[in-house]
Amino acid sequence: MMKNFITILLFSTTAFLTNGAKILGIFPLPGRSHYILGSSLLRELAERGHDVTMISCFSEKEPPKNGTYRDVVVSGLLEAIQEKQKDKTMNMFDIETSDPFTTTVFMGFMMPQLMEMILKDKNVQKLINSNEKFDVVIVEQFLNDAQKALSTHFGAALITFYPIGANFWINPLVGNPSPLSYVPDMMLDYTAPMTFFQRLLNTLLYVFNELFYNLYMFPQQNKMLKKHLPNGPDLYDVLYNTSIVLLNSHSSINQAVPHVPNMIEIGGFHVKPPKKLPNDLQEFLDNSKNGVIYFSMGSNLKSVELPIEKRNAILSTFSKLKQNVLWKWEDDSLPGQPPNVKLSKWLPQQDILAHPNIKLFITHGGHLSTTETIYHGVPILAIPIFGDQKLNAITAVNNGYGLVVPYSQLSEEKLTNTIHEILNNNKYRENAKLRSRIFHDRLMSPMDTAIYWVEYVIRHKGAPHLRVAGLDLPWYQYHLLDVIAFIVLIGSCFLFTFYYFMKIICKKLFFKNRRKLKKQ
Template identity: 70%
Template sequence: MKNVVTVILILLTTTHCGSCAKILGVFSAPGRSHYFLGSALMKALAENGHDVTMISSFGEKKPPKTKGTYRDIVVTEVLENIQEMQKQQKMNMFDRENMNPFISTVFLGYMMPKILEPTLQNKEVQELIHSNETFDVVIVEQFMNDGEKALATHFKAPLIVMSTVGTNFWINTIVGNPGPLSYIPMVMVEYSVPMTFCERLTNTLLYVFAQTFFSLVVHPNQNANIKKNIPNGPDLSDVLYNASLVLMNSHPSLNQPVPYVPNMIDIGGFHVKPSKKLPQDLQEFLDNAKDGVIYFSMGSNLKSADFPPEKRDSILRAFSKLKEQVLWKWEEDVLPGQPKNVKLSKWLPQQDILAHPNVKLFITHGGFLSTTETVYYGVPILAIPIFGDQKLNARTAMNNGFGLVLPYSEITEEKLTQSIKEILNNSKYKENAKKISENFHDRQVSPMETAIYWVEYVIRHKGAPHLRVAALDLPWYQYYLVDVIGFLVLVSAVISYISYYLVRTVCKKICNKRKSKKLKKK
């Protein structure tokens, strides 16, 4: 009997070791919302028995307990760089509300080296690069960091890209996915579909500008960083279009339905976990709110405490007139003029709060994580978008009937009060939120299970090259049939010219014959 047990244990151990993989995740973006998504995926992979290494700007305070291993490499230099830049430029994130999308594109290009270079030059990252360590797959977030994809080539591993904001021109370009500008807005704009002629014109010009700017400025800089920091570093052009898979933080219930090539997989909502019991003070606050609760948070990058005094006071006056309780993520110890019905906290467990039945409204900046979580729990929103994809997400929520948009520049006591009462008193917003939530949940398997399956699929199939579309091997003029169109135009021109020449010659001969006949008669 002991021998049988020993054999079983050996078989189980062998099976586990045979199925576990070494996975490198690179999520160096200095935004906590980006880190939340990356860490959720990497911890789930470790929980599934894989050995995970995570490069990020934050890291875990306590190592997660998993079946596999989880190793953090924290690149603190990235955050330091961004904070120093903000300090020098005296940046207030709320000032970016009306930033021109063309300027936003240049701003992102300026930010990229401040993320890529310190990541690759980090001491622990360099030790990893110069070690003999190998990985079965490398997962890189698609966000201002194309040069980090060279780590997959360096470690001779398949590359998986994760998009934290759904599909966009960055993603479509690297996997050969069609993205018609006629009905797919760029991520920097807030256009509804269908777009007007002027919106389609701006959308097209922005796309051309972004592609040109990236090709001539951003990518050469990234390529230089690769050569400088990775031994025998490959050219960016050799790694840019080498993604085996793209995990999309999106879903048709949230995002506009668009075409996908086979290696683009929707996993929107994968980071949402089953709700847990709230801390006692929050639980009592929510349970005892007989008229309901309004939850207010501007996310992890924007801070409510940075509201100018006139905006803050307008918000406070509007809240003070409500019968509902307000739970506000406020980053300082004191809120001047705080009404009795407002409770403050520097940190709040957002998902668990949204799960509470007494939460009637979520006032949010419209970030994609917050939008996803509010849809998951079926809570209407009032969006105050500032930058990035927030305006597009807010417009989508409004078009889908589960929210309203209040531009930051238009916040007044009257407009805020009116917007809140419209959502609370009109049942259509709650009904639409519940309907979209049902669509969001209606899947064969959970989004996290989908993500893990496809990561392991790429490992099993050595990069899954059969999912790669032929478009990636075509130069741009062949992909867009410029050569074919040019040939057809040329042939048409030649045929037209020959036809014109023949007709002209025939007509000339006929005219000459008529003239000669007239001369003979004379």
């Protein structure tokens, strides 16, 4: 009751201060999961009376009823990705064994090419040359720093949206501390406390990233900016100019780490109360007397692309379960489909996880899937492939609400034993429910928090008072290298002086003793 009262009070007292603002959202990635996040935030801003424009690879089939909502759809990028997937030149399962150094370089070379397609797109260029002005520009952070210059171009404050928790990709841009001793890189499946060799690799990866981004990535982004915004600012004038960062994270999901004042956690803001399921799904879930296992590898990974031996191991496992299985399968048929398995090319995941008959979620361990399963308190079995999935999976293990089957070790025996362990040991469900209670125990809902802070930036003209002073320091001052060098220099001088005088004293004593010996 008190929580609702505070929320109503906050929004009623600030609504008149933030009249319908012009807001531009840039969510450029051609991935459905990233679009879901951007769309959830931008739609809600429109519903609350703002004039919203959204640059992305997708469009809204049912635009918001309130406010104003406009899609600027990037043509060609999504189709190019889908074409590569069709001709089998790109299979996401193949990158499971990539090391973090190789992945960094691969993404560093690939993503700028994709992001340049956004800036040169005819619809985006039309908007750029329209002479429009915006109050705030919200940019999803994903190796697309050149696009942040659109905030300056449109005379707007810059808000950065980050699709996961605080890490290397965002921390340096707002001066957020990230101690390497206990905060692992998102590409590593480490959690605190780390061993010595884990901390060593974490440090080496940090140094590698620093060099790669500052010597290659940022210069490339700056060239891209100058090419498509000839009168635009220098990249380094906007790179560290974020008003706030909206982090899609929360301590119920992610490891607790430091946050500077302009980093705002809104993890789970996209999750909505469950809706009524389609009749066939409702009947399937209701009539499964032994419960249902839900299996989905997300929107980017396609189950249909699983190698035959992996698929057969999964099928053989499912066929021997007493539970029914609901499988997101992207084809019309599945050879060898057991009678207890129901297939669908698309499934309303949030609504399915809310059903009380769901006993287990077999997932790739993506951030959105992890968030949604915690929201509903469902234990997971993770088969992570790339990105932050391995980190999310090991976090689930450490927090006791899930187990991991590494993709390289996926077999009928391993999968069967792991499923039975989770289903037969009540601690996994209890820990999932505990995490769910932590998730929901907030002063304001994550969506209300997000809207409040977007409007806060508009009301306070970019909210520069939230910016930490560390952003204005050169790197050697930020890391106190000048102070350390001074202390080492003074200490060395002291030791040298001490050594020099001790040497003189010892010599005098030595000669004095020799004279005494000669006299004797």
